[in-house]
Amino acid sequence: MPVMTMIQAIRAGLDEALETDPRVMIVGEDVGALGGVFRATDGLQAKYGEARVVDMPLAEASIVGAALGLAVSGMRPIAEIQFLGFAHQAFHQIGQQVARMRFRSQGHCAVPLVLRAAFGGGVRTPELHSDAFEAFYAHCPGLKVVMPATAYDAKGLLATAIADPDPVLFCEPLRGYRLVKDDVPDEPYRVPFGQLRIARAGREVTLVAWSAAVQLAERAADALAAGGISAEVLDLRTLNPLDVDGLAAAVARTGRCVVVQEAPLSGGFGAEVVATLVETAFYHLQAPVERVSAPDTPYPLAGVEDFYLPSVDDVVHAARRTLAAA
Amino acid sequence: MPVMTMIQAIRAGLDEALETDPRVMIVGEDVGALGGVFRATDGLQAKYGEARVVDMPLAEASIVGAALGLAVSGMRPIAEIQFLGFAHQAFHQIGQQVARMRFRSQGHCAVPLVLRAAFGGGVRTPELHSDAFEAFYAHCPGLKVVMPATAYDAKGLLATAIADPDPVLFCEPLRGYRLVKDDVPDEPYRVPFGQLRIARAGREVTLVAWSAAVQLAERAADALAAGGISAEVLDLRTLNPLDVDGLAAAVARTGRCVVVQEAPLSGGFGAEVVATLVETAFYHLQAPVERVSAPDTPYPLAGVEDFYLPSVDDVVHAARRTLAAA
Amino acid sequence: MVNVLDPSGTLAAGTASPLDDDEVLAALRLMKLSRAFDAKGASLQRQGRFGTFSQVAGQEASVVGSAWALDPVRDWIVPQYRELPALLRHGYPLSNFIRYFQGNPAGGAIPDGVNLLPIQISIAAQLPHAVGLAWGLQRQAKDAVVLVYFGDGASSEGDFHEACNLAGLVGAPVVFFLQNNGWAISTPRRKQSAGRTLAERAAAYGFPGAVVDGNDLFAVYAETARAVARARDGGGPTLIESVTRRLGPHNTADDPTRYVDPADAEHWRALDPIDRVERYLVQRDAHHAARIAAFDADVAGEIERALADADGGDAVNRDQLFAHVYADPPVRVVRQRAQRVLGDR
Amino acid sequence: MVNVLDPSGTLAAGTASPLDDDEVLAALRLMKLSRAFDAKGASLQRQGRFGTFSQVAGQEASVVGSAWALDPVRDWIVPQYRELPALLRHGYPLSNFIRYFQGNPAGGAIPDGVNLLPIQISIAAQLPHAVGLAWGLQRQAKDAVVLVYFGDGASSEGDFHEACNLAGLVGAPVVFFLQNNGWAISTPRRKQSAGRTLAERAAAYGFPGAVVDGNDLFAVYAETARAVARARDGGGPTLIESVTRRLGPHNTADDPTRYVDPADAEHWRALDPIDRVERYLVQRDAHHAARIAAFDADVAGEIERALADADGGDAVNRDQLFAHVYADPPVRVVRQRAQRVLGDR
Numbered sequence A, B: 001m002p003v004m005t006m007i008q009a010i011r012a013g014l015d016e017a018l019e020t021d022p023r024v025m026i027v028g029e030d031v032g033a034l035g036g037v038f039r040a041t042d043g044l045q046a047k048y049g050e051a052r053v054v055d056m057p058l059a060e061a062s063i064v065g066a067a068l069g070l071a072v073s074g075m076r077p078i079a080e081i082q083f084l085g086f087a088h089q090a091f092h093q094i095g096q097q098v099a100r101m102r103f104r105s106q107g108h109c110a111v112p113l114v115l116r117a118a119f120g121g122g123v124r125t126p127e128l129h130s131d132a133f134e135a136f137y138a139h140c141p142g143l144k145v146v147m148p149a150t151a152y153d154a155k156g157l158l159a160t161a162i163a164d165p166d167p168v169l170f171c172e173p174l175r176g177y178r179l180v181k182d183d184v185p186d187e188p189y190r191v192p193f194g195q196l197r198i199a200r201a202g203r204e205v206t207l208v209a210w211s212a213a214v215q216l217a218e219r220a221a222d223a224l225a226a227g228g229i230s231a232e233v234l235d236l237r238t239l240n241p242l243d244v245d246g247l248a249a250a251v252a253r254t255g256r257c258v259v260v261q262e263a264p265l266s267g268g269f270g271a272e273v274v275a276t277l278v279e280t281a282f283y284h285l286q287a288p289v290e291r292v293s294a295p296d297t298p299y300p301l302a303g304v305e306d307f308y309l310p311s312v313d314d315v316v317h318a319a320r321r322t323l324a325a326a
Numbered sequence C, D: 001m002v003n004v005l006d007p008s009g010t011l012a013a014g015t016a017s018p019l020d021d022d023e024v025l026a027a028l029r030l031m032k033l034s035r036a037f038d039a040k041g042a043s044l045q046r047q048g049r050f051g052t053f054s055q056v057a058g059q060e061a062s063v064v065g066s067a068w069a070l071d072p073v074r075d076w077i078v079p080q081y082r083e084l085p086a087l088l089r090h091g092y093p094l095s096n097f098i099r100y101f102q103g104n105p106a107g108g109a110i111p112d113g114v115n116l117l118p119i120q121i122s123i124a125a126q127l128p129h130a131v132g133l134a135w136g137l138q139r140q141a142k143d144a145v146v147l148v149y150f151g152d153g154a155s156s157e158g159d160f161h162e163a164c165n166l167a168g169l170v171g172a173p174v175v176f177f178l179q180n181n182g183w184a185i186s187t188p189r190r191k192q193s194a195g196r197t198l199a200e201r202a203a204a205y206g207f208p209g210a211v212v213d214g215n216d217l218f219a220v221y222a223e224t225a226r227a228v229a230r231a232r233d234g235g236g237p238t239l240i241e242s243v244t245r246r247l248g249p250h251n252t253a254d255d256p257t258r259y260v261d262p263a264d265a266e267h268w269r270a271l272d273p274i275d276r277v278e279r280y281l282v283q284r285d286a287h288h289a290a291r292i293a294a295f296d297a298d299v300a301g302e303i304e305r306a307l308a309d310a311d312g313g314d315a316v317n318r319d320q321l322f323a324h325v326y327a328d329p330p331v332r333v334v335r336q337r338a339q340r341v342l343g344d345r
């Protein structure tokens, strides 16, 4: 089985979809000759033509809105939003139109649409490129939100997203694009939505993460292991559907939990994880569930982003605090 | 002291601001001759002229974006977004521009801007008019989010918002506009941000709410009182700043808590309240903190909204469950 | 401004009717049905039996003339919310429209084979949908044209610009049908844009724009038919600005006395698009008068039947919150349904 | 297309230079400073000492000519991100620009009295800001004009439309300065809009539009000066499309060999806006050659001093995450600062 980086796995998944389903189209800014600013679509326009891999004008609301129309017409559009922060320009199209079209038409107009967007910090991008804005979308009923952390999952979840009859926001961690590498089958496969992955088994404390924070949690687990503490790392994989039962069961086993999110604290998806655990595993909790996150301030310039982002140390400290508790 | 409805209190606050500060301007759709679709600006254009109360073209991003420019120029704009759901069209301007301009200019460009928006359910509006979208904005660093529940607070918090050197999103509950009535001083006063209000004192269980859900919680407290249970109702008043200490102290007193939100469950601000309580009052909690909310589905048509919105009964049941626990 | 039929019901010099008398009679009947439904809906609304809705009155020529240029079997309509007779002609049942405005989600259901997107509430958001839909249909060689309705207010939204710009680039078979009815709620056209016309924006997107007398059924029909034919032949989009006036309030919650000048209202009432067609028909053939006279009872009957159908449908229920949200709902939603619908607490 | 100075440095028949030689020399020096900084920045970036940034090369006449038409004391610039020399002329220190692109938040600081908004990353979002700013300054009788920069890519965003439409309505004293440099990253102008020009959109918003040769310092200056004067006299907005070409990559992370046709690049290199001004000056007076020759060392020195200033400033620190977020930070933010900056865990 070949080892691929995450971006290679995504490209392979896109290629496979274009190859096997003539209804699939890719639309987005710079997805053609350039192959996307991260090369996720490298070579695909040359292979499938300008009618199937389309450079769109610089206008996110119409990229998403037109993709909705394409989907209703019978196509299977995959729209690339260059950075998740620029999905804001299309927010009305995503949260109110794409996510609700099935409901508003009482099932008449389905929107099988995948929105791909790069996001997250740690790679020294210009301002407004790095925020981890997933929480906004996880609060939009009708929209599935997928956050792969590994190359294997990226390809497998992308296949599931493309096959899904409903709209999916597929968030790709900038930090993982080239750094994350793992075994990825050449043949088609799907990773189901709504099933978390135990990224590393452990007994004393559960670290919950998604996307690039999974690797952070794994490094924290290494550090904890070095200090004799056995930490389990959960990768949520999808925020909607959320694997409520898997989460409850895992945390019930350890009784101690740290949720790691890259976004600012207040209103981030980590709060949902904590609230869900309170509802499902309260009597197993032996210590307050801790959240490790960025502060409640805007994503700063690259020179200080390492201060801003949650660190291995932050996770380790939080885990130790939960273990010291009561 | 005169009794005013919430909409009257807001209008009085706007009038006072226009009267006392020549820099204040109102911009928005239909704010002029019509006086706004809810009459919040009724008579103000006639009194202060077309240059200070301005009917804007139907384009939310430019209403917010131009208001940012007006604020930087030295004016004190108050922009009306007709319904919070239509702030989506301006989401990029709100979350990334307005909220971050002070930071991005390192203090050079302050944005003293108030965005007023009607929101929330229960008044049989057309589709997309009723969603309770406050959680999106409470996750935008740099933006204060204010949610008055009473007429007194509406006027006092509006005065604080207008005086604030930073941008404030001021959310007005559609349901409260005419139904909520209380004593409102004619003279100017301010209600500070970040201090919750104990809407009703109680001993056994704490009901946490904001905006129109406060009245729901109060009715639930009545029902519980009828059954011999003493419930305290907290009105958060502002989501950012959040009164973390007030919240922790109040819940510590009862050890049992129900958070009531009008929004869909997943990713709503109620999750933030629960997560905050876990961090600050965990050892006082005698039962899981419960959330009462709408389901994770889109706001439906008016004929079924009563099924959708959280009910007094839902709150009462949740409170009883927390009391029955352990 | 393109004009065919003048207010007295006379054809302008050098023009001919683009429709034969039977078709004109059918269009007139639909215009009258719309006008009658406006009155019925408003009265039900006052009785609390109907939700807030937007009447068509004054714009019937604009709506019916444009819809008449489409083939419901092949072509699509992407509506805003003030185009009831176009939806009916395209096959959407009046009883569904009624159910929708009674607040019953079932009313949103679009029957199979009816080429419609749902009514749009978020102003201008439907414009990019129409472009994508037209583009996709063309890609699949479907020989379909998409007509999208929107208002003068909607033309100020960013979505208008993005949609037009994209349509020009991909050559989508779409007709942008802008009903300039003078108002966006209380905001007059002159506060919406400093441009002389709204149609003149089209040229800069690389396609034609035209201004038509929106109270002239023939002008609207002919101009739309031309645009539809061009789109069908691969000639790309057209922007049509139909200049008309709504005669009633913005919707049943509005109070136009706060902002409408009575003289202006009077002026436009004299240009009523229905009267104009009636005059034309009667001038053509006095026998038409009797057929026209029969329409009133006829449309009233149709409305009563639709109301009865709507009332006879299933009552609203909790399950409607959950149906059609997802093809495959997340477990959390499944449980929320179980709690709320099946009563598991 | 407005043109004054041809590529050989000769004034077109019937035109005169709008600037005297001393001013032209000063403008040329700024253009050369910009070009030299492009090279320096790219080299620092390759060494990892500078972040991703967008060079001006090829667009110096467009940027400098337009900025030259403003009075920095009264007028405002609202930038996109590719207008370094305009920022410098307006009073923004080069050392701040360097600090910003080194990733130090302190670089974002705009000194008091410098009439600038920060660099904009979110494409087109600055356009409504400029309109509001101009409108507000006019309301306060400030006698100020606002010039806003944006690109051909930006012209496709909804914010462009909304901003132009509003500006036309309120008659804001704003100049929309569109640098059509042929590309939005890899997307060519022809895939951005099917319109013949981008400037022709202005008419439909009720104000004038003009296309200028963006590689012609004099044409850009003269046309911008006309627009600024009109705005100052209460004549409202203007849209200027400056047709130019970026000669380098989109930014230091880009690989233009994937999408640029070498013949096109060659064509535009021959139209270099700096060469043109040099030729003009030397044709006017051979003595200018020596002053021009001295610029290279001169601007190199200025850049070195700015780099030294930047490096001599305070190092980045954790407190920068919290400074200038709120005038009066929420208690939660105060505590987050205490934890992270003061080390209270």
Ligand SMILES: Cc1ncc(C[n+]2csc(CCOP(=O)(O)OP(=O)(O)O)c2C)c(N)n1
Pocket (backbone or CB within 6 Å): B029, B058, B082, B086, B089, C054, C082, C121, C122, C123, C124, C150, C151, C152, C153, C154, C155, C179, C181, C183, C184, C185, C250
């Ligand atoms: C994005 C958005 N903003 C605001 C509103 C509130 N609103 C509903 S209808 C309307 C006016 C629409 O005017 P126009 O497009 O001219 O259509 P008309 O009602 O005149 O047919 C407004 C402002 C909305 N529904 N959506």
Ligand SMILES: Cc1ncc(C[n+]2csc(CCOP(=O)(O)OP(=O)(O)O)c2C)c(N)n1
Pocket (backbone or CB within 6 Å): A029, A058, A082, A086, A089, D054, D082, D121, D122, D123, D124, D150, D151, D152, D153, D154, D155, D179, D181, D183, D184, D185, D250
């Ligand atoms: C809203 C938004 N969408 C996408 C991007 C990514 N992006 C950065 S620059 C750019 C191209 C801009 O082109 P143009 O406006 O022509 O300016 P130029 O770089 O050519 O000067 C894009 C797509 C962004 N920064 N903001």
Ligand SMILES: [Mg+2]
Pocket (backbone or CB within 6 Å): C151, C152, C153, C179, C180, C181, C182, C183, C184, C185
């Ligand atoms: Mg209108």
Ligand SMILES: [Mg+2]
Pocket (backbone or CB within 6 Å): D151, D152, D153, D179, D180, D181, D182, D183, D184, D185
């Ligand atoms: Mg460009």
